[in-house]
Amino acid sequence: MKKSLKLVLGILAIGICATSCQEKTETAVKPEIAVNTDDYDRSVLPIVKPKRPFYTELDVRDVKAPPRFEVKAPKGAPNVVIVLIDDMGFGVTNTFGGPIEMPVLDKLADNGLRYNRFHTTALCAPTRSALMTGYNHHSVNMGSITETATSFPGNDAIRPQSITPMPEVLLQNGYNTAMFGKCHGVPPWELSVSGPQTQWPAHSGFEKFYGFLGGETNQWAPLIYDGVTMMETPKDPDYHFTIDMTNQAISWVRFQQAMTPEKPFMMYYAPGATHAPHHTPQEWIDKNKGKFDAGWDVMRQETFERQKALGIIPQDAKLAPKPKDIKDWDDLTDKEKKLFARQMEVYAGFAQQTDFEIGRLKAAIEDLGVMDNTVFIYIAGDNGTSAEGGMNGMFNEMTYFNQVPETVDDMLEHYDEWGSPSTYPHMAAGWAVALDAPFTWTKQMASDFGGTRNGMVIHYPKGITKTGEIREQFSHVNDIAPTVYEIVGVPAPKVVNGIKQNPIEGTSLVYTFNEKDAEEQHKVQYFEMFGNRGIYSDGWLARVIHKAPWQAKPIRSLQDDIWELYNEQEDFTLTNNIADKHPEKLKELQDLFMKEAEKYHVLPIDDRVFIRMDAAAVGRPTLMDGRKHLVLGEGMRGMAPDVFINTHNVSFSITADVEVDDNGNGVLVCQGGRFGGFSLYIKNGIPAFTYNFLGLESYNVKATEKLKSGKHKIVMDFKYDGGGRGKGGTATISVDGKKSAESRVDKTQMTIFSVDDMADVGIDEGTQVADYGITNRFNGKIDKIIIDVK
Numbered sequence: 001m002k003k004s005l006k007l008v009l010g011i012l013a014i015g016i017c018a019t020s021c022q023e024k025t026e027t028a029v030k031p032e033i034a035v036n037t038d039d040y041d042r043s044v045l046p047i048v049k050p051k052r053p054f055y056t057e058l059d060v061r062d063v064k065a066p067p068r069f070e071v072k073a074p075k076g077a078p079n080v081v082i083v084l085i086d087d088m089g090f091g092v093t094n095t096f097g098g099p100i101e102m103p104v105l106d107k108l109a110d111n112g113l114r115y116n117r118f119h120t121t122a123l124c125a126p127t128r129s130a131l132m133t134g135y136n137h138h139s140v141n142m143g144s145i146t147e148t149a150t151s152f153p154g155n156d157a158i159r160p161q162s163i164t165p166m167p168e169v170l171l172q173n174g175y176n177t178a179m180f181g182k183c184h185g186v187p188p189w190e191l192s193v194s195g196p197q198t199q200w201p202a203h204s205g206f207e208k209f210y211g212f213l214g215g216e217t218n219q220w221a222p223l224i225y226d227g228v229t230m231m232e233t234p235k236d237p238d239y240h241f242t243i244d245m246t247n248q249a250i251s252w253v254r255f256q257q258a259m260t261p262e263k264p265f266m267m268y269y270a271p272g273a274t275h276a277p278h279h280t281p282q283e284w285i286d287k288n289k290g291k292f293d294a295g296w297d298v299m300r301q302e303t304f305e306r307q308k309a310l311g312i313i314p315q316d317a318k319l320a321p322k323p324k325d326i327k328d329w330d331d332l333t334d335k336e337k338k339l340f341a342r343q344m345e346v347y348a349g350f351a352q353q354t355d356f357e358i359g360r361l362k363a364a365i366e367d368l369g370v371m372d373n374t375v376f377i378y379i380a381g382d383n384g385t386s387a388e389g390g391m392n393g394m395f396n397e398m399t400y401f402n403q404v405p406e407t408v409d410d411m412l413e414h415y416d417e418w419g420s421p422s423t424y425p426h427m428a429a430g431w432a433v434a435l436d437a438p439f440t441w442t443k444q445m446a447s448d449f450g451g452t453r454n455g456m457v458i459h460y461p462k463g464i465t466k467t468g469e470i471r472e473q474f475s476h477v478n479d480i481a482p483t484v485y486e487i488v489g490v491p492a493p494k495v496v497n498g499i500k501q502n503p504i505e506g507t508s509l510v511y512t513f514n515e516k517d518a519e520e521q522h523k524v525q526y527f528e529m530f531g532n533r534g535i536y537s538d539g540w541l542a543r544v545i546h547k548a549p550w551q552a553k554p555i556r557s558l559q560d561d562i563w564e565l566y567n568e569q570e571d572f573t574l575t576n577n578i579a580d581k582h583p584e585k586l587k588e589l590q591d592l593f594m595k596e597a598e599k600y601h602v603l604p605i606d607d608r609v610f611i612r613m614d615a616a617a618v619g620r621p622t623l624m625d626g627r628k629h630l631v632l633g634e635g636m637r638g639m640a641p642d643v644f645i646n647t648h649n650v651s652f653s654i655t656a657d658v659e660v661d662d663n664g665n666g667v668l669v670c671q672g673g674r675f676g677g678f679s680l681y682i683k684n685g686i687p688a689f690t691y692n693f694l695g696l697e698s699y700n701v702k703a704t705e706k707l708k709s710g711k712h713k714i715v716m717d718f719k720y721d722g723g724g725r726g727k728g729g730t731a732t733i734s735v736d737g738k739k740s741a742e743s744r745v746d747k748t749q750m751t752i753f754s755v756d757d758m759a760d761v762g763i764d765e766g767t768q769v770a771d772y773g774i775t776n777r778f779n780g781k782i783d784k785i786i787i788d789v790k
Contacts, residue, residue: 043491073488083269096116111468118475123383129185132165132481149187166484177267218421218757222756242272246358280349301319333408350419362376373461385435385442388443460487486510528605536568541566624643631784666778703735714734718745
């Protein structure tokens with residue numbers, strides 16, 4: 001058809017519509033989606049190549065070669081960019097009425113769509129597993145984070161073979177794929193060269209991965225992997241991981257488009273922000289100086305009013321009450337107000353910096369001229385804002401895991417450095433509640449929208465014509481993969497590598513793109529995390545508040561929990577419990593929850609938290625599996641807690657067979673870093689041992705004589721006092737069979753040294769346990785190092 005004829009027909013169609021069906025047609029515009037014009041069976045992956053022909057001709061000049069087989073993406077398939085922020089609640093961004101300006105998210109929303117009833121799982125690893133697959137988190141066996149995995153289906157952290165990640169599906173359908181930032185989907189016992197590495201990003205569909213493995217990282221000194229290769233910590237004094245990962249993402253997409261501009265790409269951009277530790281350059285902190293001095297109650301009320309003004313929440317919505325444990329700002333002391341305001345300034349700066357970096361990525365895609373054909377999905381949070389900082393927050397988050405309280409006076413000593421490399425901070429729970437406005441609860445609370453509702457924006461110029469609008473249909477993070485599949489024109493696979501796949505569990509959101517009032521299609525969704533549980537069904541929500549993040553024990557037993565009932569269509573913020581008025585409806589939903597819980601491997605429910613961090617107690621494997629003897633050698637580094645021998649709360653010894661010159665220097669073996677750990681090292685020729693207790697106190701023992709050039713056997717023997725966990729002990733250093741020095745260690749860390757500063761031989765990667773002088777890299781030769789647990 002000629003262009004002129006197309007134009008005439010288009011004008012006629014518009015005229016007819018204007019006189020007969022204007023309103024109906026305006027709400028029925030179908031978004032542009034890719035079309036599969038080939039004869040591939042894309043439901044079976046990998047796509048089967050045609051059989052190779054046989055030839056009888058002798059001379060190649062007498063035969064025409066067969067066409068080259070190449071799997072290409074469907075015609076018109078767009079690029080896909082998925083951005084997922086960490087620990088950012090519904091009431092954080094000004095795009096959704098919050099106090100923190102995020103102009104990049106704003107601009108995408110103004111030219112795309114805001115979703116105000118989008119939900120996550122209430123915790124990071126489960127949300128990410130659902131996002132990258134299109135299935136419920138228990139279906140992917142990620143019922144909670146990997147570090148609290150158990151031996152039960154639904155919670156063992158091992159992705160079933162019957163579920164294939166979205167990037168793998170797109171890769172096998174002709175896409176290039178890349179991931180930058182946080183991956184919290186690798187079981188901790190698989191974080192070594194021994195693997196298996198099947199759940200590492202590089203083996204889960206991503207051709208390129210640059211980021212960190214685990215729940216969090218030090219933004220100033222991260223443990224970075226490029227593919228499956230551990231990188232050395234950058235030495236740039238101005239280094240920050242979010243900047244680095246953005247540089248890597250921009251470099252990759254430019255490279256990919258330069259080489260194959262006709263080939264679509266899929267990018268997953270998942271910064272560590274705004275998860276603790278809250279680390280951001282001083283310039284971003286300074287932008288927020290004094291902005292939060294009025295406190296969390298005022299901020300929460302102002303957010304609620306802005307949300308109404310923007311139409312993010314209904315005009316008749318009520319601000320849900322705060323949890324009773326959260327103090328009123330006016331009842332705080334001046335010291336508390338000073339400290340807490342500073343915590344919020346740092347968090348806000350961290351969020352703003354992250355949005356700025358996302359803007360750099362967006363600008364790079366625009367410069368390449370492909371933004372119009374890019375589906376850009378920006379999810380502001382993988383759960384509610386975190387209240388895991390407790391009532392006061394923390395200067396060093398590792399104190400939380402080791403159950404060592406920090407006082408306000410302790411933290412005020414670090415006021416000026418909060419957010420800098422010398423801190424590993426978290427903020428007070430009052431801010432989390434305020435940043436999850438207009439709801440009551442926070443991260444971990446799967447039964448409240450404060451834990452599960454997150455702002456989401458979808459920007460797709462070729463597919464969304466009704467820009468700047470709000471979409472109110474119920475949606476869930478497991479809807480993202482089927483949405484992407486529909487847009488790019490590929491099916492969720494039925495068979496992968498000969499294994500039948502489970503039916504996809506999410507619902508595509510494409511139906512909402514250009515139909516504001518389209519009937520809701522995701523009608524039922526369960527929620528569960530550590531016993532907090534609920535069920536959504538066609539506008540109703542039944543739920544249980546089982547345990548707050550700052551509580552050591554549940555409020556009641558699972559059997560004695562009290563169920564509540566809400567009509568979410570009339571009660572956006574869940575303030576009116578109508579269980580007594582509708583007992584039959586409540587019973588119906590309770591039965592539905594049990595049905596869904598059985599179907600998706602939610603049962604049996606496990607409400608333990610700290611116990612689940614003990615692998616032996618819950619049947620989770622560790623690489624050491626109770627071993628008492630470990631032999632290490634040079635080049636072994638980045639060993640996570642679950643792949644390293646456990647020296648907590650026991651006596652142990654380290655024996656190092658080394659060779660040095662006249663001035664031996666550097667680390668022999670260490671575990672942890674600046675915020676807690678131990679290290680056996682040589683400094684200026686003298687053997688030494690440091691036990692760093694949570695970055696608060698360092699206990700040092702040094703040999704009395706300098707090592708002569710040659711081979712030596714250095715032994716550090718630690719005798720634990722016993723009598724409970726976290727007690728002290730005595731450290732003794734012997735050289736070549738002779739006792740050289742002895743000193744007390746008054747306190748030890750009972751649970752963990754670090755989640756991102758690992759164990760290393762011959763070097764101390766990341767932050768340093770001790771002061772090693774000029775360098776921590778060992779300048780001699782290590783024959784072997786033996787650690788024995790007594």
